Structures are given as C-alpha cells and as structure tokens.
Amino acid sequence: MIRHSILGLVLICLTLPVLAVEPAEMLKDPALEARARELSKEVRCLVCQNQSIDDSNAGLAKDLRVLLRERLVAGDSDAEIKEFLVERYGDFVLLKPPVKASTYVLWYGPLAVGVLGAIGVAVFLLRRRGGKAEDVAPAPLSDEEQRRIAALLDEQDRKA
Amino acid sequence: MVFWVVAGVLTFGTILLLLWPVLSAGGEDAAEREAGDEALAVYRDQLSELERDLEAGRLGEEEFEAARVEVQRRMLAASAEQGRGDGASPATIRKRRLAAAVLVIFLLPAGALLTYVGVGRPGLPDLPLAKRTDGAGTTRMAQQSQPSAQPQQPAGAAAQPGVAEMVAGLEEKLKANPEDADGWALLARSYMVTERYREAVTAYGRALAMVPDNIQLVAARGEALVLAADGMVPPAAVEDFRKVNMAQPQEPRSRYYLGLARSQAADPVGALKWWIALEADSPADAPWRALVTQRIEEVGAEAGIDVAALRAAERANRPASAAPQISRAPVPGPTEEDVKAAGEMSAEDRSAMIQSMVDRLATRLEQEPDDLDGWVRLARAYGVLGRTGEALKAHANAARLAPDDLQIQLDYARALFPPGTPESGITDEFAALVDHIRQIAPDSPDGLFYGGLVAATRGDAATAKELWGALLERMGPNAPARGMLERRIEALGG
Amino acid sequence: MSRVLYLLPLLIFAVIAGYFTIPILTKKDPRLLPSVLIDKPAPGHDLPALLQDKPGLGPEDLKGEVKLVNFFASWCGPCRAEHPILMRLAAEGAVPLVGINYKDRPEAAIGWLRELGDPFGRIGVDADGRAAIDWGVYGVPETYLVDAAGHIRHRHVGPLTGKALNDTILPMVEQLRAGKG
Numbered sequence: 156m157i158r159h160s161i162l163g164l165v166l167i168c169l170t171l172p173v174l175a176v177e178p179a180e181m182l183k184d185p186a187l188e189a190r191a192r193e194l195s196k197e198v199r200c201l202v203c204q205n206q207s208i209d210d211s212n213a214g215l216a217k218d219l220r221v222l223l224r225e226r227l228v229a230g231d232s233d234a235e236i237k238e239f240l241v242e243r244y245g246d247f248v249l250l251k252p253p254v255k256a257s258t259y260v261l262w263y264g265p266l267a268v269g270v271l272g273a274i275g276v277a278v279f280l281l282r283r284r285g286g287k288a289e290d291v292a293p294a295p296l297s298d299e300e301q302r303r304i305a306a307l308l309d310e311q312d313r314k315a
Numbered sequence: 316m317v318f319w320v321v322a323g324v325l326t327f328g329t330i331l332l333l334l335w336p337v338l339s340a341g342g343e344d345a346a347e348r349e350a351g352d353e354a355l356a357v358y359r360d361q362l363s364e365l366e367r368d369l370e371a372g373r374l375g376e377e378e379f380e381a382a383r384v385e386v387q388r389r390m391l392a393a394s395a396e397q398g399r400g401d402g403a404s405p406a407t408i409r410k411r412r413l414a415a416a417v418l419v420i421f422l423l424p425a426g427a428l429l430t431y432v433g434v435g436r437p438g439l440p441d442l443p444l445a446k447r448t449d450g451a452g453t454t455r456m457a458q459q460s461q462p463s464a465q466p467q468q469p470a471g472a473a474a475q476p477g478v479a480e481m482v483a484g485l486e487e488k489l490k491a492n493p494e495d496a497d498g499w500a501l502l503a504r505s506y507m508v509t510e511r512y513r514e515a516v517t518a519y520g521r522a523l524a525m526v527p528d529n530i531q532l533v534a535a536r537g538e539a540l541v542l543a544a545d546g547m548v549p550p551a552a553v554e555d556f557r558k559v560n561m562a563q564p565q566e567p568r569s570r571y572y573l574g575l576a577r578s579q580a581a582d583p584v585g586a587l588k589w590w591i592a593l594e595a596d597s598p599a600d601a602p603w604r605a606l607v608t609q610r611i612e613e614v615g616a617e618a619g620i621d622v623a624a625l626r627a628a629e630r631a632n633r634p635a636s637a638a639p640q641i642s643r644a645p646v647p648g649p650t651e652e653d654v655k656a657a658g659e660m661s662a663e664d665r666s667a668m669i670q671s672m673v674d675r676l677a678t679r680l681e682q683e684p685d686d687l688d689g690w691v692r693l694a695r696a697y698g699v700l701g702r703t704g705e706a707l708k709a710h711a712n713a714a715r716l717a718p719d720d721l722q723i724q725l726d727y728a729r730a731l732f733p734p735g736t737p738e739s740g741i742t743d744e745f746a747a748l749v750d751h752i753r754q755i756a757p758d759s760p761d762g763l764f765y766g767g768l769v770a771a772t773r774g775d776a777a778t779a780k781e782l783w784g785a786l787l788e789r790m791g792p793n794a795p796a797r798g799m800l801e802r803r804i805e806a807l808g809g
Numbered sequence: 810m811s812r813v814l815y816l817l818p819l820l821i822f823a824v825i826a827g828y829f830t831i832p833i834l835t836k837k838d839p840r841l842l843p844s845v846l847i848d849k850p851a852p853g854h855d856l857p858a859l860l861q862d863k864p865g866l867g868p869e870d871l872k873g874e875v876k877l878v879n880f881f882a883s884w885c886g887p888c889r890a891e892h893p894i895l896m897r898l899a900a901e902g903a904v905p906l907v908g909i910n911y912k913d914r915p916e917a918a919i920g921w922l923r924e925l926g927d928p929f930g931r932i933g934v935d936a937d938g939r940a941a942i943d944w945g946v947y948g949v950p951e952t953y954l955v956d957a958a959g960h961i962r963h964r965h966v967g968p969l970t971g972k973a974l975n976d977t978i979l980p981m982v983e984q985l986r987a988g989k990g
Contacts, residue, residue: 201947214912215947218938243945245845295380296387304387307355307394547889550896550926580893581971618971 182224191224194233199250326424333419337412358390478509496525512543527695534559534568548576567603583618591629687716706730721756738772760786776807846961852943856933859910866933872959875985876905880951882913883921888950891968892925899928904982908932911941911949956985
C-alpha cells in the first residue's frame, strides 16, 4: 500500500512540470507575480521532495503556491513568508537551507573536504620536489647503499 | 532463468574488468623493468663520464664526489621503483597478483550471490506500467488471499466477451422479475468475475433479502465487500463472516477473513488465534493451507510472536483423534455479533424496487393477517430497509401466529432487543418473550443467553450465572463468543 | 605509513557508503522528517462538522485530554489501510480520536465512514487544506498525538501500524496521562 502510494506520488512528480503554475493562480500584478515565482522556486514541494513548488503539480504544492500569493498580496515580505513556512514544515521546506550551527556541515563540509584535498596534494608535491632537492647537500652513501650500487652494477654487467 | 543468465554475464564482465589491470600488470611490469634497465645503463654511463672528467681534470675531487653520490642515489631510486619500493622479489609479486585474482574471481560472485539471496526476491513478478495503480495491485492481492479453491478468474470483462452480454441480459430480466433470488446471486457472481465488486455487493444484498439464511451467499457477499474495499475487511464484511462462522464454525473462508480483519486492526494475536485454529483444522492437501501457513509466519515474524509455541498449544488443546475436525458438529451459540448480524442487514438495498415489493406485501397482509410466511418475509424486508419499527410489528405478528416456532420467536426477540441497545432497554415484553422461549426450548442457547441477560439486569446474579454457565458448557472450546460470555459472568461478581 | 594512506580513499568511501546504506537496510524511510511543531500548541481552527450528529472542531476542543488527531480522506488508499486500527482504538476506548477530513467531498467522506465505520469523537472538515498546512501535514494520512494542554507531542506520517502504535503512540499516551495525572 505504502509502496503504491509512494509510487503514485513519484508518478505525479514525474509528470511534465511545464505548466505547474496554473493561470488561475497567477496574480494580476506582474511585479508581485514575479516575486511569487521567485519565492516559490525556493520552496520545496514536500510531497515530491526534490522539486520546488513552482515546478510541482502535487496538490500540496498548489495549496502552498496559492497561500504564498495570498500572503504576498497581504503585504508580507519574502522573509516573513519563508518564516511562516519554516514554522510549520521546518528548514526542510526551503530548497536552500539557512546557514546556522546545525547546517555548518552541509554548507562548509564540501569546502572542508576540498581544502583537505588541496593540502594533501600540496604535501605530496612538496615531498616529491623535496626528494629531488636533496642534491644541494649530498650526504655520502651508507655502506648498505654502496653494496646495493655495487650489486646493481654487477647485475648490469652480467646482462650486458 | 533469463535473470540468472543476465546476472551471470554482468558478473563475468565485472570480473573481467577487475582482472584486467591485475593480469596485464605483468606485461607492463616487464616493459617497466626494461625501461628501468635502460635508465640504469644511462646512469652508469654518466658515472663513467664523471670518472673520465675527473681523470681529465675537468672536475675537482669534491665536485666529482658530490655528482657521483647524486647519480648513485638516482640509480638506487630507479632500482627501488623497479622493485615496487618494498624490495619485494618478482616471485612474491606474482603470488600477490595471484591472490588478488583469486579473490576477485571467487569473492565477487560469492558476495553478490549472498547479498542477492539475502535481499533479492527472484520470485517477484513483473509490475508492468499498466498494472501500477493502487486498485490493480490490491485487487490482485485480495484475489490471491482467497483461501477458497475457486479457480482464478480471468481479470476484466474484456477477457470474457460473453460475460458483458450475460450481465446485461440478467439485469434486464431482474428488472422485470426482481424477486428472483437465484437471478440476483448469478448476477452478483458475474459482477465478481468482471471485478465490479460494489455492484456485486448490492446484488448479493438483493438475493439475501429474499433468502437471508443462505450462508453461502452471506460468505460470498463478505468476500465481495472485501474486494470492493481493496482487500481491507470492512465492518460489514466482518458481520457477514461472523454470521457464516456462527452457522458453520468450520467454514474456512470466513475464518481466514476474520483473522485478516484482526490482522488489519493491528491485532496479530487475534489474527493468529483464528489462523492457527484454521490451519490445525485444515487437511494437509487443502488448497488454502499454504496461504494460511504463510500468513501465520508473516504476521508472527512481524509481531515477534513465537508461532511454533502457539501451534503446539493449539494441538495440545484438541483431542488427538480429531485432527482435521471438519466433521465436528457446529455448535451455534448466540453472540453479540450474531444478534447484530441478524438485526441489521446491508444498508445498500434501498431501491425503489424493494420498496414497492415491500409495500405490496404489507398491503396484502393487512387483508390476510394470518399469512405467517408473509409476515416473516415482511419482517426481514423491513429489517433490510432499516425500518425497525415496522419490522418489529411484523415480527410480533409472525410470533403471534407461530407461538411454538423457536426461530420465529427468536427473531422477534432480536427485533425487540436489537444490537447496541443498552441493557437498560430490556422491557417487560422482552422478558416475557424470553420466558416463553425458555419454555418451548429450555436448551436453546439463545434462550439461555437472553434468560441470563434478563436475570442479570434484574439483579438476579445467581440465575444469570446459572444460565450463562449452562450456555458456556454447550459452547465449543473455540467459539468466538466464549470470551465475551466469560467476561459477562466475571462482571456478575462473586 | 604510505600504505595506510593508499587505503584512506577506500576508507572514506566505506564511511560515505555506510552513511547512505544503513538507513536503507534498517528500512528507515528517508521521507520521514520530524515535525517542527513538536511540543508547540496545536493550531486552533474552527472546522465545521462533517456529520450532523457529531461536533466539528473548535480551537478549544483539542485541550482537556490526551487524544489522537487523524487527517484522513476518502480518496486516500493508505487511510483505508489504517482504518481498522482506528476502529479498534475506538472500540477499546484506548484514546479519543479526532478526525480531520482533508480536501474531500463531504458525501464521499460520509459514505466512506458508513462503509468502514466511524471511530472519531469529533470530525472537522478541512475543505481547502489550510488547517493541514498549519499542522505541517504533507499528505494524508497523518496522525498527531496531542496532550491535555493542546500541545502536539508526536507526529506519525503515513498509515498507522501496529508497531508504531504499540511501540510509540500508546506508550506515549500512557506517559502523558500519568505525567499530567
């Protein structure tokens, strides 16, 4: 049953989103409508979860679009509307989550991984160059190294 | 089979991809070794050149020493790289390669197979897009859950071109002659075949209005209700199946669905009680047995209940001789459910046709008030229509005409004291009727039950206890009403 | 040392793979999200009654006792699946049930309750889904546990199951009742 309903939801979400916003929903004031469109691109359709309500045909998305326009007309600011939604659905309702302590990993995690990687690469490169740079002050070979050189030369002699 | 071939090919391809670098590394290695040898030769030349330079005085002793160490170090580095840094001999390297190859060849398919056996479901049928709707899925499930041995019906009217015409013809015929119970039953079955379950429910209701005691029809309507509700067992179906179970305690379909209803109400213990008893009563070759066993295992596993222990208890509970007890005589006992089922039939039969039929019958009975059969039928019809007041009057008339007919007296009692009535609703009329019933049939379970009820409400706990105790003795050990009765006796106090 | 370094990418991969795989293996539904309204007052709405003989839902009706608020609709398949459980709760008198009929045709909802039984003590009609938005409902069925003070204490997304009921909801009901006396 659950699987079926999820499948159904997925199918709803797969339908062409071209005309998700119905003409009847649109506001007469083009400036307000433009704000509504921008804003609804940032609000997640909680049924489909990976679409904005601007793209989604799901019932809840439509309700949220209409609600959002109502509040715009009533004079709410974008931030106020977002807050209204977050109060009910949590940060998850915003496709772009806010930067705060609990989302630091989300926001800065990739950066941290990138910096770590860069440090790793730098260390690797420096080490390699460091190995070559030793010839500035060549230490004499140890006995062990002398023996191996001798063995190598011997081997070459045999092969030649 | 196709699946295994495809999976095999994919696994083989994966192994090849993984083995490629391991095996071809051998060749690369040889090339590398050669390149390494060349490098060593170059360094060697450089060394001899340095020596010549020293001899020719182009280099100072210190410069020569520094340059020589540098070249020698490079030689060492080159040779170390050739030996993969850890100085492992070619033999060990070959061994390691072999080990890696063996690991890939054996561990990969073994791991994949184990994972698949654990997680995969090779028996899962395809779910073509056309079938992917809620209705189709659950309908099929409900059909599979039918423990009856009915042959699987082909789905959809399209599969049976003849059925649609037959249905149309039947509908026509019944319009002309609506009092044909067999016709309604046949129409209902045709609706079932064409998956028009809601209409099947109505048609079965029509048939049952005329032959209310046909248990097969009651069971069939119960099943239609389940299929109409997408595999859920709605309260109306529960009532039907309880009625069937009262009349025929061994009937497997009703027991299965009554268990399913408990399971759907998140009562695994109740579900297992029904199903384990059904399983124990089912012959080994019963077509529904595998399904019942499977459901027992599923529900037991989900709820973490030890079904083996329950089965053992069930076996210990019954006489060794009577393994499949299909022959055990049914012990009819009155229950809340029974009373309820008898009192209110389906509410879906409110059609103009029945109304007019009933009205005609009522008019006729006004002129011929001594027609017992007529009153019985009228009472049932009113009951179906939910006109309880008029049903009661008809029941009273029937009871007046047949004072010694137990069934008719009981029907009257049920009409007087319908289900859900608080016990304060017991009237003197009802008490007198119960006394009468007890006189004509002192052993009637219904009489015993009602007698106890009347005594209990009048504060006569001793009599109530005596009557209900006698009833309890008459009941089978698995009668569903047992628990209810035991609770009532307990409530009477010491 | 250097060999351990070579294994590091594999290790990181294993950690990330584990992070994504474990929820799948433990059957945790990634769609389930905690409600932000937990421990906050349940939204007060004046919802009209669905049935003539059963009251609707006013802002004050959610206070007074522990109860379950269930959003349902006749067009919703999973609601059908959980309905026997609600019927059982009502029959056993385990906890009072309040129904909110979500974006439904009244006659369809009434027929639905007639067919499957009506477990609710009150039924409010949320015809346009506005009340549901204030509750943070994603889709029916959803069930909320509301305490005697009218605060939301638990949210169950999707059809109720025996497991959710026995392991979480009913123990919480007991706890809330014991806590408040």
